[in-house]
Amino acid sequence: MRAAMTRRQRSVDVVVVGAGPAGLAAARGLAGHGVGVVEVLEREAVAGGVPRHCHHRGFGRWGVTGPQYAARVVEAALGSGARVRTGVTATGWAGPLTLETTGPHGLERIAARAVVLATGARERPRSARLVPGTRPAGVLTTGELQQAVHLYGQRVGTRAVVVGAEPVGYAALSALRRAGVTVAALTTEEPRHQLGLAWAAAARLGHGVPVLTGATVAELLGGGRVSGVRLRHRDGRLTTVDCDTVVFTGDFVPDHELARRGGVALDPGTRGPAVDGAFRTGAEGVFAVGNVLHAVEPALWAAREGALAADAVRGFLDGSGPAAGGPAIEVAAPLRWVAPNRAVPQVPVEGFVLRTSEALTRPVLVVTQDGRRLHRQYVPRRALPHRTLRLAGRWTGKVDAAGGPVRITVSGLGGGIFGAAAK
Amino acid sequence: MTVTTKGPLSPRGQMSSRPYDVAVVGAGVVGAAIARELARHPHLRIALVEASGDVGDGTSKANTAILHTGFDAVPGSLESRLVGEGQRLLAAYAAESGIPVEPVGALLVAWDDAQLDALPGLLEKAGRNGYGAARIIDADETRAREPHLGPGALGALDVPGESIICPWTTTLAYATQAVRSGVDLHLNTRVETVSPEGGDHLLATSRGALRARFLVNAAGLNADVLDRLVLGRGDFTVTPRRGQLIVFDELARDLVRHILLPVPTALGKGVLVAPTVYGNVLLGPTAEDLDDKAATGTTADGLDGLLSKGRRILPALVDEEVTAVYAGLRAATEHDDYRIRCHEERRYVTVGGIRSTGLTASMAIAAYVAGLIAEADPGLDLKEPVEPAPVHMPNLGEAFPRPYQRADLIATDPAYGTIVCHCERVTRGEIRDALISTIPPASLEGLRRRTRARGGRCQGFYCGAAVRALHEGRGE
Incomplete structure (x- = not known):
């Protein structure tokens, strides 16, 4: 309580937690439409989020790089009149719409009329993946690697193994190349790499990197510094690749700590806050956008959500938004998750994003509620694990708000021209 | 110095x-x-x-971080005597030096009849070790005290004096x-x-x-x-006994209130589930007799075994994120x-x-x-010891105010309001203090043990490069 008395109390209209593409787009959409005081809290020293250290191109048109994109979204938010406060961490909740913060200027308690969680996602490190072996130095994630190389100019090592061939693996390759590190191998547990043909060819041809598929990291070797990885191949064979650096890439999870500490219900599939198409969580006045909802989608998708969420927040503040509540949207294996994951008939949804746990060839997605079919969609391509699978949102108007959960299944698994042949 | x-x-x-x-x-x-x-x-x-x-x-650096009462030592042994005395000495020293200790108490949970039958013997042994506060509780009380326990707990020995500490x-x-x-x-x-x-x-x-x-x-x-x-x-002869442990994220902390100890029986000893003073939950250890004193690696079998035992004890635990897996070697002898x-x-x-x-x-x-x-x-001439000047260690424990929560400290130095490691809420001031302390860390691992920096769920995804920059620049 003594600490409470030394917290500065403040009130604003909307607090946005996280100044990445989603949070900044939300702030811009709010402040730019005259929603009083909109304050973005960013715990890092610089706003812009993960794109700040993604030096590759592909952020928007004309070959915009991550840092260029980050600078633009920050500028746009500031230009709209939003306050962006860096170096300030939302450490917890003092009430349903009241956050506690720590920053170099002290402790605060900030009450708002609405809170937007845009806390993003991170890669799971070696420990969370339960990779056995020693705990040597030189083992990192892409996020740490990119910051070390692009923000701090630190030396990384001389010879690396990159684990996981999701698209982010390619970003790791590019950061390693910038740091002058030889890449001994790119390994993935999946039977096929997930890079896309062009990227895989670029890895092999452009960088001379062998791509090892169907290989699991069985053990990390080395005392003080990592000396190699032992790989288990699909046929049970064990091989050792010598290296002094191991980069674990992909396997993103939402950074949901603040949501959980606030009692915001999570979706069991995404492990991010459960939201409807208006980005409303189960806690009234608390919204969530960006990769905390779905780990991970590209920055432009996150920013689009931020802009859409700004409209929904305005609707909530002026009381014009639709009633909340509605059934959960569930997925059946091999689908892993869907976002948004609550269906409200009055809330239109531009599109859903899904993930599958195994490769599906031209799958048909079927949406049902209480045995009634709401939607059927043919996906005219191969759906890969860790890659975006999209589902149209036009069926949400058919949902019975008082009905049971909405289910998304893959139809005809196991054969048929409209079915999906797994693997 | x-x-x-x-x-x-x-x-x-x-x-x-x-x-x-x-x-x-x-x-x-x-x-x-x-x-x-x-x-x-x-x-x-x-x-x-x-x-x-x-x-x-x-x-x-790799033990189970428990301040024991010595209730289950071999009565009459040197270990029994020194653990009993040491517990009192260290509890007092910790309070005066700022070493985090939480007196959470322990429950030895019985999961089968053999374990349930072993509880009275353990209670009696506790008495012979001079520990009188233990008692046996029934299944209902056990469940009331630990609502997230898995099904099938038959009862427990309640040992309220056991604490957790920062090793x-x-x-x-x-x-x-x-x-x-x-x-x-x-x-x-x-x-x-x-x-x-x-x-x-x-x-x-x-x-x-x-x-x-x-x-x-x-x-x-x-x-x-x-x-x-x-x-x-x-x-x-020292036979290294490897203990593999899994540390779960702080968001798992609310699942467990006490140190949940296994009941030792003739069929062997199970694993413990314990909160840590950093707000994590620990699961382990394994017990593997080895001959390599450098074998501090974890194994797939060891981790799988821990998870399956953990799932029985506290089913919700294994759904939480793991922040660390490690192995320590205990210096067992014959x-x-x-x-x-x-x-x-x-x-x-x-x-x-x-x-x-x-x-x-x-x-x-x-x-x-x-x-x-x-x-x-x-x-x-060791006849007249003097009291050394007290030390005040930086607090790493969640049960006591940490610098990021202290307006008074931040007002004197904004570095204590600048959080660098977000998962563990470690500030630049704490990292700087560790780097210029009496025994400064030689490595990032040493810095982690002094501050918790890089010790959380992201393991450096967010802060790794920033912490390394502070370490290499010795604080600024």
Whole structure:
């Protein structure tokens, strides 16, 4: 309580937690439409989020790089009149719409009329993946690697193994190349790499990197510094690749700590806050956008959500938004998750994003509620694990708000021209 | 204050310097406690010699972090006595030095009839160890006390006196106080041979020679090796017993209220689930007898086994994120009890076979060893110890205010309001303080044990490069 008395109390209209593409787009959409005081809290020293250290191109048109994109979204938010406060961490909740913060200027308690969680996602490190072996130095994630190389100019090592061939693996390759590190191998547990043909060819041809598929990291070797990885191949064979650096890439999870500490219900599939198409969580006045909802989608998708969420927040503040509540949207294996994951008939949804746990060839997605079919969609391509699978949102108007959960299944698994042949 | 990390121990031209009165080999929790205890005699010249680059870098850094009551020790054993005394001494020392301790209590949960039948015997044993507060509780009370337990708990032995403690701060507090009281700490100093010379011990080390009148062996896993170097024979063999552990994220902390200990039966010992003072939940350890004293790796089988046992005890736990997997080696010997032997004629004490209870017993072991030395070598004059200047360690515990929560501290220095490691909420001020402390960390791992930086769920995804930059720039 003594600490409470030394917290500065403040009130604003909307607090946005996280100044990445989603949070900044939300702030811009709010402040730019005259929603009083909109304050973005960013715990890092610089706003812009993960794109700040993604030096590759592909952020928007004309070959915009991550840092260029980050600078633009920050500028746009500031230009709209939003306050962006860096170096300030939302450490917890003092009430349903009241956050506690720590920053170099002290402790605060900030009450708002609405809170937007845009806390993003991170890669799971070696420990969370339960990779056995020693705990040597030189083992990192892409996020740490990119910051070390692009923000701090630190030396990384001389010879690396990159684990996981999701698209982010390619970003790791590019950061390693910038740091002058030889890449001994790119390994993935999946039977096929997930890079896309062009990227895989670029890895092999452009960088001379062998791509090892169907290989699991069985053990990390080395005392003080990592000396190699032992790989288990699909046929049970064990091989050792010598290296002094191991980069674990992909396997993103939402950074949901603040949501959980606030009692915001999570979706069991995404492990991010459960939201409807208006980005409303189960806690009234608390919204969530960006990769905390779905780990991970590209920055432009996150920013689009931020802009859409700004409209929904305005609707909530002026009381014009639709009633909340509605059934959960569930997925059946091999689908892993869907976002948004609550269906409200009055809330239109531009599109859903899904993930599958195994490769599906031209799958048909079927949406049902209480045995009634709401939607059927043919996906005219191969759906890969860790890659975006999209589902149209036009069926949400058919949902019975008082009905049971909405289910998304893959139809005809196991054969048929409209079915999906797994693997 | 002398802490050396490289270069010859006795620079050329200074070979004639006065030999140390006592050299303690091994700066784990036991060696550091002994050095601290001996430093209470300011006239003594003391060396604390450590093979690694940091204190507490072996067995001491990887234990289960429990401050035991000693309720389940072998009654009448030296271990029973020293754990009981040590618990009281360390609890008081922790309170005065800022070492985080949480008196959460323990439940030994019985999952089958054999375990349930074993509880009365354990209760009686606790009594014989001088611990009277334990009692047996039924299934309903067990469930009420631990609502997230898996199905099938039949009852439990309630041991309210068990606590959790920070093992890293404990070792560091002892070593810091020892160094501030005049002990020379020599890191990266591996003892290679020991020979008698003019009544003293001449230690040949990886950093040159060191002479000492009295030698204390607190070499942990290598105590048997050092014993043979000194005596030419040894009376015990250390068999490293590997314990693999899984640390779950702080968001799992609310799932468990007590230390959940296994009930030992003839069929073996299970694993424990315990909160940590950092707000994590610990699951483990395995117990694997090995012959490699460097085998601190985890294995797929070990981790799978822990998860399946953990799922039975606390099903929701295994759905939470894992922040660390690690393995520690316990210095098990063929003997049931601690092996503390004084060889008076050689002016030598061996402190061997100190198992995981050694953290709890450390201060009592130190006092016991000091007593043995006083008796064996009256010339050292250990009659009147003085109280050392107290140390105030940075708080790493969640049960006490941490710098990021303290407006008063941030007002004096904004660095305490600048969070660098977000998962663990470690501020730039704390990292800077650690880097300029009495015993600064030699590595990022050492920095983690002093501050918790990089120790959380992201393991450096967000802060790794920033923490490294502070470490390499020594704070700024």
